[in-house]
Amino acid sequence: MSELDEILARYTHPETGSIHGASFVAVDAQGNDLYRGAFGRTKVDPANPESKPLSLNTVTWIASQSKLTTSVAVMQAVEQGLVGLDDDVRKIVPALRDIQVLTGFDDDKNQPILEDLTGPLTLRQLISHTSGFAYDARHPLLIKYSKWAGRTAHMFDGSIAGQTHPLVFQPGTSWIYGPGLDWAGHVVEKLTGDTFDAFQQKNIWEPLGATKTTFFPTKRGITAGDLHELALRTPGKGTKQGLTAGASPWPMDCQDSLGGAGLYSTASDYIRLLKALVGGGSPILSAASLDEMFRPQVSAASDADMRTFINSTGPKNSKAWLWTDDDTKHWNDYMKVRSCLCGLVNSEDVVGKNDARRRSKGTVNWDGLPNLLWFVDRESGVAATFFTQIMPMDDAEARKLCTELEEALYRLVEKRA
Template sequence: MAELDEILARYTHPQTGSLHGAAFVAVDRNGKDIYRGVAGRKYVDLTSTEKLTLDTVTWIASQSKLVTSVSVLIAVEKGLIGLDDDVRKVVPLLENIQVITGFEDGEGEPGPGVGKPILEDPNGPITLRQLVTHTSGFCYDAWNPLLQKYSVWAGRKENMFSGTIEGQLHPLIFQPGTSWSYGPGLDWAGKVIESLTGITFDEFQQQNIWGPLGAKSTTFFPAKRGLTQKDIMELGRRSENSPPQDLVPGTSPWPFDCRDSLGGAGLFSTANDYCRLLAALVSGGGPILSAASLDELCRPQVGVASDADMRRFVTSDSNAHSKGWLWTTDPENHWQDYMEVRQCLCGLVNSEDVVDAEGKHRRRRKGTVNWDGLPNLLWFVDRESGVAATFFTQIMPMDDVAARKVCTELEEALYRIVNEETKV
């Protein structure tokens, strides 16, 4: 374990490191620790003496999506809804949702006097499966010029970072089931569960996931637990082309005290809590999910065209990170796509093993599922190897070079341990 300790210590060294704090936890299919470590500070300030711990509450952003996907399958197991049921019949806010195809004035800048948006009705249902796999037509408004123009035209006051469901309410950008776009579908999946159960999505997760797992620090509402902003791991921000050590305190884009339980990005958790969920998944699903539902969670879900749109997103210059792609430490710091991935219900799933030049297993095996979180968090579950892990930090902007390098080093060192123990 000394190699993993050294990696964390090196990247969080107060004078020469590039992260103020980081945690890494890995467990096996028997629920036993392979590694559990943390290094660095809770705050960016070099003079701070408060150390980061495995129980420090942290905004986990899109690592919330895995928890929401698990929640959806729990609701399906309970017989509350089917994956292919039309959610517009469940959530009144979605009854009149439409698809935007353009504006009457073409591509002009939004503003007073511009033409109206061109809208059409969906050609078919909007299903729970589509919401979870990003094929419903929803797209994050901050990342789509057409939705940005629509927001100005409609006078929208809320957006994807408002902490409200209204921030996720806007037209679809394509007909449901015909393409792929990263967006707030999982926020709406949480609203579906709220409508079906009559309780908040936070309460549903406490009753069906965190409670059974004995995880006590994970919630959408840390303020209601008596926490303050100072209790949360501080976000560090790095300027473009700045030295690795040039880190300054940053402001989180997510409101600490938000109004709604938003399943796409709203959870606050700890490394210890989150790995309780990963341990349940890598061990077969118990006590929260059946083996059949776990198989459904991890299998490829969408068609060839939608998968192609997904791969264009995750391999773009701004998103070519650990969502299935390996950081190579060549002189020009290029990303190298080293494996085929598909969209599953909880993120991406490998279509092949990740092997080294000699054909030996180095990292994730075929069938591994993974995703990450905006401030450079990461999780994966490799059921074939019987290993699951999560990396916690708080660094912006997304796809920070140092964070991706440390994730790669940690994972490679972890698999040297796993492969040695299993003689793979």
């Protein structure tokens, strides 16, 4: 077995491993496979009669790995002359025309304190998390506002209504994780008159030859039994791996194509997208659009707010994929990252254990809620994605597995060189 095979087999072993199923795929800038592997099973309980060996074609909810595809779609719309990155999208989407900023709450009057926008709301802001849109279930003011307004729609209900609420700061003045990418996809819908799913199929997945990626899996005949099942990490309970089967927070039957978290895909499909990006963009993007998408975008103050936000969600947040053996430090203690139009971009090289080579300066990466991860290292000519389905986010075992895989991958790259 190769070193990468051995790592995946060890972590997914039904008796001694810690993960029920995981896939890892990597390619180089010339389009050659560096590694393809899927280990474990599709269901948490190995005795489940529906459980099958996990494959690179197993359909998986990819959550926020959807955001990369939305950024690509936005850049395509810009290339097609439909819109500019700095156009005010309130002129395109009626639902955003009267949007306001929630600055506080008057408890005496039980009223939200709202103010009008002082500038435009742009596509660039929507896809770089600087628009002021925050996830409603994670922001104290929005939780309070939703209760006051009697909102029943929410961030996980699969509708654009679930992402319809006030901003939490004036666009362009800070950084916060939220549904900006959902609205960016909605902008593309309004510009084209088609669903965002149809736009992506025509402009991304069909040119790449990807056949199983969609916002609407049931319309493709995909059932819950076909999916990689979500596992909950519950030490001492469930399987010998400490996992119990859990219900996915995302519905299979969604109302809208939500570009922030709604895609179902496979490792085989997703690596086709990364192969195009690490190879220069063709056939889906121009080199100029790719450069724009991957370069740092926001102000130093907004980048500082981004690092504060990510650090606040956990000492080793998966969005950087930069963990070390020192559990006492945040990833931000080791290196700086900046926000671009599709994730985070490294400001310096990453060095692993014993000075092992890892990602180069300029690498862009992001993740998906059930511990999926991707990165594109154009300097080294390497792109990779890791698929699994484990909650909660930033699972320690998944982090360790990804770190081992990354270091082994770069050893393979050096060997081939």
